[in-house]
Amino acid sequence: MAVKHLIENFIPENYEVFLDIDRxxxxxxxxxxxxxxxxxxxxxxxxxxxxxxxxxxxxxxTSFTLNSAAEEVLVNLTEKGIVSLSIEYEAKLTDNMMGIYPSYYEINGEKRQLVSTQFESHFARQAFPCIDEPEAKATFDLSIKFDEEANDIIVSNMPEIEQKDGIHFFKRTVKMSSYLLAFAFGDMQAVKGKTKTGVEVGIFSTKVHAPESLEFAKDIAIKAIEFYEDYFGVAYPLPHSWHIALPDFSAGAMENWGCITYREACLIAEPHATQSTKQYVATVVAHELAHQWFGDLVTMKWWDDLWLNESFANMMEYVAVDAIHPEWNLWSQFSAVEANLALNRDAIDGVQSVHVEVNEPEEINTLFDPAIVYAKGARLMVMLRFWLGDKNFSKGLNDYFDTHKYGNTQGKDLWAALSEASGRDVAVFMNSWLEQPGYPVLTVNYYDGKLVLSQEQFFTGEGEEKGRIWQIPLRSNYDALPEVMTAERLEIPNFKLEEGKPLLINQENTAHYIVNYDATLLDAILTNLDSQDDLTKFQLLQDLKLLTKAQRVEYSTLIEILGYYSGEKSYTVSNAVNQLLADLAIFIEEGAEADVAFKSLRNKLFVKEYARLGWTQIKGESADDEALRTLVLSNLIIGENKDAVEKAKKLYLEFESDTSKIPADVRPIVLINEIKVSDSVELADKFFADYKSSSESFYKRELGAALSNTKLDSVVETILDAQKDAEQIKPQDLFFWYNYLIKKDFTQKKVWNWLKANWDWVVKKLGGDMSFDHYITYSGNTFKTAEMLAEAKAFFEPRKGQLGLERGINMALTEISDRVELVESQKEAVTSSVVALEKKL
Incomplete structure (x- = not known):
């Protein structure tokens, strides 16, 4: 059924919105x-x-008719043409983090609140009547009155121009979509600065946080705006860029034009924050600022082109932050996080394509799939940028923004601009990637002096072959290979491998496919592995891991190759090892012979770097070593390394009176270790009390992750009982708790039973939120037994019609089914290979 567009009957030009809000x-x-x-x-x-x-x-x-089911009011106007009408109404503040809603917090024992907005994707209609569609751009004259108290301030997209009779009037906005209108008010503080071109930048938060914790985000925001103005060749079009940290926020952040809102963890970086925390804050800020051009200045015509916003911004956050902090080596993180996420989900039969039709409002929020629209889409944009070259890419974007500013576009408009700048047919190259779900595996065989390449869609489990073909950029280290492979099969006769130069395809891991080398080619890479760069080593293990999951490569082969990676000094490469170990863990039963060997194997793979890095940061060490230390220590604690466990315990005792003061880079490891070795109701009560009282977002998450390791029924019951009490666990954090608990064997069945018993409450509290289907995704990511597959089917299948959940449910059930089959068929091979490698090392 085609979606109904109200803009076809009415094109808005301006809204005068007055709101009188009583908190x-x-x-x-x-x-x-x-x-x-x-x-x-x-x-x-x-x-x-x-x-x-x-x-x-x-x-x-004038007479009107309300249609609640369609979320519309039908107005009986008497004439067409340019008209003006006035609508008076009443509404409620919501408590589900959509529309206009309060954020709750506590300071010095006093309960307080901020009020703010979340209008994406189609929630502006909960605040004022409008044509709530991205194509319906208009200007907005916003004025707000509220129950103002001493020290309250109010901010919006544009500067405040007047205050009269308690009403705050804001300057008329530029032409923009309804979902980008925003404001926030309450008792806030701010740190401010200016860009070189005079844009005022401000970071706002409650006064719970130290002002200095806002400085890092301010510096990043200023540098990111300056970078984008130069890279896009288009000036930031507003007088200010406000960034507001909200105590309650369902997503990560929202790109409201000039008035960006954030979950606190995405904007606030304490002075003692780890490098990873700073990287996270920097990339989120850079992502939202990229949207100020791509999404706000130029907006997708309809939600089926959501990728135009999110895929682009997800790539640009890495481009910008890498330019600001090149020492962070952020592109290796892109492979470890974005590429890994995309490759795993995009290999499941039934996955959505990046560009997908939207017919009902309920379907819009299901598009915000972090693995597809964000991660895969970003990877495709990275692939395109490398194919075109950075200069052509930047020039094409400048033309795109200049041509379409304050307007709406479709994907073809971006391709036209990039094609004009580069002289290449971008649409032909990109459409195979955007319009088709999944990605190819490129099989490479070398025999009798001939190199043969063939492509087919890759599935990690069962999948229906539909003959899909992709335009594959080969990016090889041999000139004999063409730049792009467009056919199903390619033969290169008289191909000669050079000594010491193994054939490499998809160099720098920039394109969205994996490579399956034959035994000869793979052996050549392994023989010369020490001479390869870190990203090549990472990519080899990444591709082999997926091929093994699809049962195209034997697990015994993969685990034997893992031995080549012992004692790696690179965080990028060690992260590949860590991800592989996480995949192997599903085959290992706690307490079995293989479990003992598996823990010992972790120790042997990481103990050399443990000796080098220890528990304490070394002055002047690289960001790579800081990240590696955390990864190494995590594996040794899981592996129950005696020295690591004892030192973690010693650190805990040193800071027992205030565990928030444990050095931030090792704090999560120390907290997890303490629950594992000293599990008790008293300890759990202390951790949970700290969780409820702390205002530091990352510390709260670390306490939650630690508590999920408990083996005490009463502790699990306490946590589950608190799920529906917003005073103890904020609704924005419910997904995290579910994810923590569903992954642990001891707590999995308990939290699953809680979800089933409380589903109606969850739907009422969070239904319609863009993160709501995480409950389904996390279940699909985790369940691995026939029993849990049957339970998931029985529970989720009758709910496919709810809130546009059908695609997500089908994906989750397929993923669980594939995992159950994999574990049942490969468990013996994996466990025996783990035991053999542990003995060998």
């Missing part, structure tokens, strides 16, 4: 004057949960 009563009294072109009669506006009192047209009250 204590949680009420809104609103009046919106809408000016625009009525093309056909009657006209309709989006309105959800608005109690409309009066609509006035040409000075006369």
């Amino acid at each position: 204590k009563a949680k009420t809104i009294k609103g009046k919106t004057v809408i000016t625009g072109e009525a093309k056909n009669l009657p006209v309709a506006f989006h309105a959800k949960d608005l109690e409309i009192n009066k609509i006035t047209f040409l000075g006369t009250d």
Whole structure:
């Protein structure tokens, strides 16, 4: 069924939005004057949960009809053309982090709140009647009155121009989509600065946080705006760039134009923050600022082109932060995080393509799949950037922004600009990647002096072969190979391998496919592995891991190759080892012979670096070593290394009175170790009390991750009982707790039973939120037994019609089914190979 677009009957030009908000009563009294072109009669506006009192047209009250199911109000205008109408209404502040809602926090024992907005994707209609579609761009004159108290401030997309009779008036916005309008008010603090071109940058938060914890984000924001202005060749178009940390926020951040809102963990970096925390904050800030051009200045025409916003911004966050902090070696992180996430999910039959149709509002939020629209989409943009060259890519973007500023586009418009700049047919190259789900495996065989390459869609489990073909950039280290492979099969006769130069394809891991080398070619790479760069070593293990999961390579072969990676000094390469060990863990039963060998294997793979790095940061050490230390220590604690366990215990005792003061880079490891070795109700109560009282987001997550290791029923019951109490666990953090607990064998069944018993409450509390389907995704990522597969089917299948969940449920059930089959068929081979490698090392 084709989606209905209200803009076809009414094109808005301007909204005068007045809101009178009472925080204590949680009420809104609103009046919106809408000016625009009525093309056909009657006209309709989006309105959800608005109690409309009066609509006035040409000075006369006009009849209207509310259609709650369609979230519309039908207005009986008497004439077409340029018109202006006034709508008076009432509404409630929501408590589900959509529309206009309060964020709750506590300072000095006093409960306080900020009020802010979340209008993406289609929640502006909960705040004021509008054409709530991205194509319906207009200007906004916002004025707000609220129950103002001493020290309260209010910020919005544009500067405040007047305050009169308690009403705050803001400058008219530029032309933009309804989902980008935003404001926040309450008792906030800010640190501010300016870019070289005079854009004022401010970081806002509650006064719970130290002002210095806002400085890092401010510096990144200033540098990122300056970088983008240069790279895009288009000036930042607003007078300010506000960034607001909210105590309650369902997503990570939201790119409201000039008034970006964040989950606190995504914006606040304490002075003692780890390198990984700073990298996380920097990339989130850079991501949202990329949207100020790609998404805000130029906006997708409809939500089926969401990738135009998110894929691009997800790539640009790495481009920008790498330019600001090249010492972080961020592109290796891109492979470890984004590429890994995308490759794993995109290999499941039934996965959505990057570009996908949207027919119902409920489907919009299911598009925000972090593995596809964000990670895969970003990887495709990286692939395109390498294929075109950075200069052509940058020039094409400049042309794109200049041509379409303040307008709406589709993917073809971006391809046209990039094609003009580069002289290449970008649409032909990219459409095979965007319009088709999945990705290819490139099989490479070398025999009788001939190199043969063939492509087919890759599945990690069962999958239906549909003859899909991709335009594959080969990026080889041999000139005999063409730049792009466009056919199913390619033969290169008279191909000669040079001594000491193994054939490498998809160098730098920039394109979205994996390579299956035959035994001769693979042996040549392994023989020369020490001379390869870190990303090549990472990529080889990444591809082999997936091939083994698909049962195209024997697990015995993969685990034997793992021996080549013992004692690696690179975080990038060690991360590949760590990811492989996580995949192997599903085959290992706790307490079995293989479990003992598996723990010992972890020790042997990482103990050399443990001796080098220890527990304490070394002055002047690289960001790579800082990250590697955390990874090494985590594996040794899992591996129950005696020295590591004792030192972790000693560190805990040193900071027992205030565990938040444990050095941040090793704190999560120390906390997990303490639960493992000293599990008790008293310890759990202490950790949970610290969790509830702390305002430091990363520390709270670390306490949650540690508590999920408990083996005490009463502790698990306490945590589950707290799930529905927002005073103890904020709704924004429910997904984290589910993810922590569902992954542990001891707690899995308990939290699963909780979800089943409380599903209706979860739907009521979080349904419609863009992260709601995480409950399904996390279950699909984890269950590995026939029993849990049967339970997942019985529970989820009857709910496929809820909130656009069908695709996610089908994906989760397919993933669990594939995993169950894999474990049952390969468990013996994996366990015997683990035991053999441990003895060998």
